[in-house]
Amino acid sequence: MLRLRSCIASHILSPPSTSPFFHLRRLLSATAPPIPSNPGFAVEDYLVDTCGLTRPQALKASRRIPQLKSSSNPDAVLSFLGGLGLTGAEVAATVAKDPKLLCSDVEKTLAPKVVGLTGLGLSRSEIARLVTLAGTHFRCAPIASRLQYYLPFFGSFENFLRPVKRSSYLLGFDLERTVKPNVAFLQECGLGDCDIVKLCAVVPRMLTANPKRVREIVACAQGIGVPCGSGMFREALQAVSLLNEEKITTKLEFLKRMFGWSDAELSHAVSKAPVLLRRPEEALRRRSEFLISEVGLKPAYIAHRPVIISYSMEGRLRPRYYVLRFLKANGLLDQNQDYYNTIVLSEMAFVEKFICPHKESVPELAEDYATICKGEVPTNFRST
Structure with missing residues (x-):
């Protein structure tokens, strides 16, 4: 089994020859014994020259990895990241976010995680995206077992990434003690899985907060007059989630x-x-x-x-009001035309109903409307 896992990991991590880390990986695969330490090794310089961090980033990161005494292990980690397909910029961002990644054991820690994620059906590029977002959780958390729960719940890898982009902490919390109790409670409040997924795409903490805090947020939503199970309940939770x-x-x-x-x-x-x-x-x-x-x-x-x-003042409220005022002032529109009914129309519907019919009588209307959407008030609209 260990040999099979090693073969799978090796296959997954074999980068194309065009990878910027290809030659480095080939060099690292040599059978020469690793050098345990290097008296002349400077962590900060390595982070800048080899990992691509800026000098301020390297200074900050180096303080978190004082145990790093040679380039042997970091070189192996960079080869691992290159094998996943990370670009130089992505490697730099990943290392800056989690410098201790450079101290991880590729064969014992990182490669087995890739094998586990591949077993869930993730591609190499998807795993690479996860690495760039997960921070410390990729190497520290039981990430495969957590995704085994999250992927079916969120419905797809892309849906799962939306909350992770906002907060990688979603990967760090215990499923049994925190996440599952919160999901169960939100379901009791009338939210379906689809609603919970949409809610957490905006407010990931609804899954990761202390269950007591989630109950307080629900109480706040009810306190502003939005009962559980109503159409606005999910939006109410989003609105009050960060407010006391x-x-x-x-x-x-x-x-x-x-x-x-x-x-x-x-x-x-x-x-x-x-x-x-x-x-x-x-x-x-x-x-x-x-x-x-x-x-x-x-x-x-x-x-x-x-x-x-x-609605946007500049993109919708003001431009449409000026159009309506102009048309009414020139006898081209019923004076009783309701402002709100024009605001809720899509942009295409508004143009078709209030701009296009007047192409011949007011040929400049379309241009004037486009101008005011940019924040400028045309002369025709000023005079009405």
Whole structure:
């Protein structure tokens, strides 16, 4: 079995001749006995000259590997990374993230992990991507056994990588004590596996946080008026996951004051668009000033259509308002045309409905619309 595992690992890690580490690997495969130490070996210089780190990165990394006394083992690790297909830049980033990787035993630690991951169906390129993202967890955690759970749960390797890109800690937490209890609790709250996957793609800590903290987050979501099992529940969890009760209260008071809402209107707005709790105060202030002072919308109108606040000012709210105002001022559009109904249209639908029909009567409209989407106000729109 050991010989079979060694053969599999050797086959997987054999890099193409075009690999930047090909000649290094061939050199390392020689039968000459390794040199145990090198009095003239300088870790910092090796990190810069051979691994590609910047001098500041090398200085920081070298402090974490004082036990490294020769290039023998690091050379073997670099050959291993090259065999997986990592580029020079990826190797540098990986070593900077986890300098102790250079001290790992390739045959006893790293190669067996590759064999385990290959057994789960991962390709060499997928394993390489995982190495670049996993940090210390690749060499320290039982990574294959954890992926054996995660891959079916997330549905695909790509789905699994989304939360890992945000936080490699997903690979470091105990499945039985932390991850599985959190998944079970979220399922009890009415979320299906697909919803949990989407939630964790944005907020990985919903799987890795202490189960007690996850229950507190769920309670916060319910506290803003979004019950378990509702269509907005997943978005509510995303909105409150990084906020404590004090911050939520402060943001609610700000929204109420900024948009002139009653308690009932505030509750309705937040329950329909929990994402408002994640918006910066300055962004909310700008939208309030624009929607109420310039467009002339009533607080109650906005409260019952709170998603309008989440749209881009420059990309959607302002350009479409200017188009509607221009068309109405020139008798080309019904005065009762609702602003919100134009905001929720896709870009293609908006152009087809409000720009294309006026190509002959107002040939400059399309260009003016494109201009205002870039942040400039054309003369035609200023005068209306």
